[in-house]
Amino acid sequence: MEARGLAGFLDRPAHEVAADLIGALLTHDGVGGLVVETEAYAADDPASHSFSGPTARNAAMFGPAGHAYVYRSYGIHWCFNVVCAPGSAVLVRALEPTTGLPAMVRRRGLEDVRALCSGPGKLCQALALDQAQNGRPIGQGALRLAIASGRPAVVTGPRIGISKAVDVPWRFGLCGSRFLSRPFPRRS
Numbered sequence: 001m002e003a004r005g006l007a008g009f010l011d012r013p014a015h016e017v018a019a020d021l022i023g024a025l026l027t028h029d030g031v032g033g034l035v036v037e038t039e040a041y042a043a044d045d046p047a048s049h050s051f052s053g054p055t056a057r058n059a060a061m062f063g064p065a066g067h068a069y070v071y072r073s074y075g076i077h078w079c080f081n082v083v084c085a086p087g088s089a090v091l092v093r094a095l096e097p098t099t100g101l102p103a104m105v106r107r108r109g110l111e112d113v114r115a116l117c118s119g120p121g122k123l124c125q126a127l128a129l130d131q132a133q134n135g136r137p138i139g140q141g142a143l144r145l146a147i148a149s150g151r152p153a154v155v156t157g158p159r160i161g162i163s164k165a166v167d168v169p170w171r172f173g174l175c176g177s178r179f180l181s182r183p184f185p186r187r188s
Helices: 003-010 014-020 100-110 121-128
Strands: 023-026 031-041 067-075 078-082 087-097 142-146 154-158 171-172
Touching: 003 014, 014 031, 014 067, 014 087, 014 154, 031 121, 067 121, 078 121, 087 100, 087 171, 100 121, 121 171
Parallel strands: none
Antiparallel strands: 023 031, 023 142, 031 087, 031 171, 067 078, 078 087, 154 171
């Protein structure tokens, strides 16, 4: 999908995009893998960085769909998001590594393929994503996103690590994936 088509695909409500990104191929400089876990954050969502309006930190969320929003979490880890409708973004939580494994192993300092990208900070370290990609268009340059042609089985659940709107089921994962940041709650 060309960059213009990608932006149109992404310019929708974040929870729809988050589900549809499962199975997509995300790469940076040819290193990456299949998206297996995402979380959605909307402009009217109290858990979203954009909830209180534009700031220097969240400015990319109010820019065009199809751009990256990269921020530092707890002053330690970078987190990569795909901007959707204005003020909305999808946090990419985990990948199944498929390409550039030697680079990921070197960057992460470990060999366990399941642990290379099983969390937003790990994913950013493995793919060398940081503030330099913030606000940049996805699909032009080194940052690429190829949407899956089929519809994989997706599981949903509450988002992780937030204190507001904790029950909103806007965490999405590839059903049966061994590469998630953590398991989804079992439904009874």
